[in-house]
Amino acid sequence: MTEKKRKTFTAKVGQEAIRGVKTGNELGQEYGVHPVQVGQWKKVILKQAGTLFEATRGRGKHAGVGIGWYRDTRPSPNSCSG
Secondary structure, three states: OOHHHHHHHHHHHHHHHHHOOOOHHHHHHHHOOOHHHHHHHHHHHHHHHHHOOOOOOOOOOOOOOOHHHHHHHOOOOOOOOO
């Protein structure tokens, strides 16, 4: 399994564990992984969930961009466009 597919699979199983519709044992049987692993993936997702909305999370071109960027790109109310 490629790394991208593995991460997608891990996220999918972890999200289902968070939903709580099925137990860890049921998810483990369905996806062919150990139930303890399902619980560990769930914990990792919940632990890292708080970082999803941090402005400095990524290193892409919009890293660290907050609401100030939006304010800077809007036209000023005094500008005339017509």
